Amino acid sequence: MASTLILYYSKSGNTREVANILASYLRKEKVDVEVRDVLDTSPDFLLNYDGIIMGSPTYYGGMAAEMKEIIDKSVKYHGELSGKLGGAFTSSAYIGGGNETTLLSILNAMLIHGMVVVGIHNADHYGPVSIEAPDNRTDKQCKIYAKKFADTLKLLKSVE
Amino acid sequence: MASTLILYYSKSGNTREVANILASYLRKEKVDVEVRDVLDTSPDFLLNYDGIIMGSPTYYGGMAAEMKEIIDKSVKYHGELSGKLGGAFTSSAYIGGGNETTLLSILNAMLIHGMVVVGIHNADHYGPVSIEAPDNRTDKQCKIYAKKFADTLKLLKSVE
Amino acid sequence: MASTLILYYSKSGNTREVANILASYLRKEKVDVEVRDVLDTSPDFLLNYDGIIMGSPTYYGGMAAEMKEIIDKSVKYHGELSGKLGGAFTSSAYIGGGNETTLLSILNAMLIHGMVVVGIHNADHYGPVSIEAPDNRTDKQCKIYAKKFADTLKLLKSVE
Amino acid sequence: MASTLILYYSKSGNTREVANILASYLRKEKVDVEVRDVLDTSPDFLLNYDGIIMGSPTYYGGMAAEMKEIIDKSVKYHGELSGKLGGAFTSSAYIGGGNETTLLSILNAMLIHGMVVVGIHNADHYGPVSIEAPDNRTDKQCKIYAKKFADTLKLLKSVE
Numbered sequence: 086m087a088s089t090l091i092l093y094y095s096k097s098g099n100t101r102e103v104a105n106i107l108a109s110y111l112r113k114e115k116v117d118v119e120v121r122d123v124l125d126t127s128p129d130f131l132l133n134y135d136g137i138i139m140g141s142p143t144y145y146g147g148m149a150a151e152m153k154e155i156i157d158k159s160v161k162y163h164g165e166l167s168g169k170l171g172g173a174f175t176s177s178a179y180i181g182g183g184n185e186t187t188l189l190s191i192l193n194a195m196l197i198h199g200m201v202v203v204g205i206h207n208a209d210h211y212g213p214v215s216i217e218a219p220d221n222r223t224d225k226q227c228k229i230y231a232k233k234f235a236d237t238l239k240l241l242k243s244v245e
Numbered sequence: 246m247a248s249t250l251i252l253y254y255s256k257s258g259n260t261r262e263v264a265n266i267l268a269s270y271l272r273k274e275k276v277d278v279e280v281r282d283v284l285d286t287s288p289d290f291l292l293n294y295d296g297i298i299m300g301s302p303t304y305y306g307g308m309a310a311e312m313k314e315i316i317d318k319s320v321k322y323h324g325e326l327s328g329k330l331g332g333a334f335t336s337s338a339y340i341g342g343g344n345e346t347t348l349l350s351i352l353n354a355m356l357i358h359g360m361v362v363v364g365i366h367n368a369d370h371y372g373p374v375s376i377e378a379p380d381n382r383t384d385k386q387c388k389i390y391a392k393k394f395a396d397t398l399k400l401l402k403s404v405e
Numbered sequence: 406m407a408s409t410l411i412l413y414y415s416k417s418g419n420t421r422e423v424a425n426i427l428a429s430y431l432r433k434e435k436v437d438v439e440v441r442d443v444l445d446t447s448p449d450f451l452l453n454y455d456g457i458i459m460g461s462p463t464y465y466g467g468m469a470a471e472m473k474e475i476i477d478k479s480v481k482y483h484g485e486l487s488g489k490l491g492g493a494f495t496s497s498a499y500i501g502g503g504n505e506t507t508l509l510s511i512l513n514a515m516l517i518h519g520m521v522v523v524g525i526h527n528a529d530h531y532g533p534v535s536i537e538a539p540d541n542r543t544d545k546q547c548k549i550y551a552k553k554f555a556d557t558l559k560l561l562k563s564v565e
Numbered sequence: 566m567a568s569t570l571i572l573y574y575s576k577s578g579n580t581r582e583v584a585n586i587l588a589s590y591l592r593k594e595k596v597d598v599e600v601r602d603v604l605d606t607s608p609d610f611l612l613n614y615d616g617i618i619m620g621s622p623t624y625y626g627g628m629a630a631e632m633k634e635i636i637d638k639s640v641k642y643h644g645e646l647s648g649k650l651g652g653a654f655t656s657s658a659y660i661g662g663g664n665e666t667t668l669l670s671i672l673n674a675m676l677i678h679g680m681v682v683v684g685i686h687n688a689d690h691y692g693p694v695s696i697e698a699p700d701n702r703t704d705k706q707c708k709i710y711a712k713k714f715a716d717t718l719k720l721l722k723s724v725e
Contacts (some may be wrong), residue, residue, distance in 0.1 A: 190666075193626040203361045204360060205359055316470075346666075487686050520685065526643060
């Protein structure tokens, strides 16, 4: 069974809620998922999973400092995350507010770690975006994303 | 055998040369490679390969209009490239000249197509960058990139 | 009087409509505005204005090839656009669809030309985004953007 | 006299050194400059200057978490930085290592604050990049950048 860590930072609770929605859809795809608050994690934790998905509110066009901190610290294991599948999601106050650059700030960091990243052609392209509290739209985004992420993960890990 | 299309646009010949170096390293990894000038291609061509790598000179922080044109036209097949492995390379006049944003302009377009993208932890992270004409540094970048791309492609396509 | 060129590429007509809304608000701010279809322009045209705003549909996370073509050709005048004020707008099929990276593909090209760029703290941050056909939301975005652009332009050109 | 804050985060000392080189060139252009370690600053400090330049090492394609933290906290003053001139610089371990995306992570945050940003046509386009310890190349980048930043600042503030 392929495994995935969903790491989130959440102040209002919106991003945590998206994390949980995503987790439930990934579990339906038979992925072993652990959801963790980034404040309760250390970089060595990143080593234990086949996939890593990071979620952050949109803060000035990038991930929250709290999420960036664990990425900066993960330099200790540079090279050891290579080949893992990465993903990102964000919650944002409104449209045009920096959500895409926030997702890409996470995905680019993952590419630098040598990770693999996957896009979505028929939903939010760089990863699920929740405008304010998660709603039906968010749920649909997470469902489509979870399916694509799980399918890609299984291929990379040669499991079914 | 997994297959890959290397599509390039080249005015000075530098980008074409990188395309050929990359092709030779991919062939050593037992990937079936075709190298094509973007001016001699149509979007339907993109459908025929497991992997697609696009190379462009760094023009104002993005890929050349000639390369963007085929991406824009590929909307005709939106969804059909989903799951293919994508990659990018660029040749640039100098450091700090927009080469990273050029690579990301290609990789982001691929994510929007639902493609899979892979980064490199121990070489140019977003894809090979050649500063001026290809040299030993470029050769090394291509070698590392080709190995990682080929390994990821084989996993995605379940071939050895 | 400070002058500005609004250059657009439009297939459906949506982007052209945003160009015209933006033009009318800039004129209310006493800016001399010319609106042009990019297909009817050549790069030497860019030299004649204090400000340049470019608008493109969101195509695979970047500006349309037709807009990129004129940017690529403007290399002929590299350095001569330095210090001009630049801006961007886009029309997009939906949220999370690459509109931010499209705006940034234009703004980054302008920075490479040595141009000045301005953001918006209380509306679409990187420039106006129209989701589908322009509506009230688009109109409001253009109004706020035009005011900020005009104010900045007048300072840079030392006119009132 | 126009004023500028140079804020840096530095672990090895390289980024601090670039901060000081940049400060000395800005002072030659008759700008009142203060250089501060981000660890000794609070967001209210950002209010006191006409220009703000932020420098960070290149950490996984973005600014250091320590720099992002002050940006996140500056939300308290959202809107009050509007119209100030912003700039960025970075020090990076090597070419192709995420330095451009690091600079843009800072510049994009500044645009979201409604700040004004300026590019360079004849040097590192998005801001000075130092590869490893500052050398002659870095010095030249800082000199060109300081001149352009100072000239733009004086226009925006209507001082000479």
